Amino acid sequence: MLTLYSYFRSSASYRLRIALALKGLAHETVPVHLLKGGGEQHQAAYRAVNPAGLVPVLQDGDTVLTQSLAIMEYLDEAYPASPLLPSGALDRARVRALALTIACDIHPLGNLRVLNYVGDTLGAGEEGRKVWASHWIALGFEAFEEVLSRPGAPTGQFCHGDTPGMADCCLVPQVFNARRFGLDLAPYPTLKRIAEHCEALAPFVVAHPANQLDAA
């Protein structure tokens, strides 16, 4: 029995919802509201599940798994049907590098707790938060677009060929997030084309923040 602890608007939760849908894995979802009552992720009930107080968490039977990329790797190993990674070490390295470009180079800088530090503690305010977030998304998207559009790159309908996978699971939530900050996606035509293609497909639609039970 798989249980996903998720916040509708968290990028990392959104990644896992897409991954579970692409793999067709049935699961229960437990919403964890990051803003309500000072943050349900800090409360004892959730700290008992994940002491780090971060979402998402996937529980498989008695085991609690953390970190969205580690969970996607786990899903591929424990439930091999509809793999999120291609076969072949070099192809796998390309997909993982794309996923990490988002998970390491962009997403951590736009996390809620980081935005609060920038906006409040450093006094950058609402506008400063937006400039900060957009800056890192733009830098990361530039690198991501370059890899996708490099001559001879194995980019297809999706980030890697014509099957959706781990890189697409990371890209689509980051594009959703970029739109919230009003970032113009025109400089990244390949990335934009792939994200829009994904967003029309059922596994991405069911995973969309607006379609979650806890959506505001």
Place this chain on the structure above:
Amino acid sequence: MLTLYSYFRSSASYRLRIALALKGLAHETVPVHLLKGGGEQHQAAYRAVNPAGLVPVLQDGDTVLTQSLAIMEYLDEAYPASPLLPSGALDRARVRALALTIACDIHPLGNLRVLNYVGDTLGAGEEGRKVWASHWIALGFEAFEEVLSRPGAPTGQFCHGDTPGMADCCLVPQVFNARRFGLDLAPYPTLKRIAEHCEALAPFVVAHPANQLDAA
């Protein structure tokens, strides 16, 4: 033929130097100085290797690989001897989650370009940079320590049992970085014990920033 493009003090380069040493993989090292002449990573010679202008890069024959965690996964798949990940999906998930706690939750916030933005663009100055960096390291180390010290955890001489692996490759450079910021490691006794144990071993010694050709 393996070639590592590395900066002596970059955490992600340091991770890969440890990984290559643990696996006993011979390689050439090309130093890329991140501060000299406005940053060699931005110059045409390096941009031709990695257009994202980030270190490290591993070149295997004609193929250029980016993102340190993707490269470690690649090394395990292409050169299976002395694996960096244990066998068993749940054990692998634990090690990957520990590695990602550092690679996603701590390291991106202490990157040179991020510290420059915080210190210069946001005007936090030298002291503000230090407070910022220490804040995120402390939060991440707290979560890391909790996973290591949880009752019944498979923590041993290393982060996972008695064989060094991917989590140790990430931990040791982050501890090196934490010391540069003057962070007190006493609140994280398990993490500290493991890092100090690692630091005395040959593969970690050869990978240390002070022992690189480009060390200042």
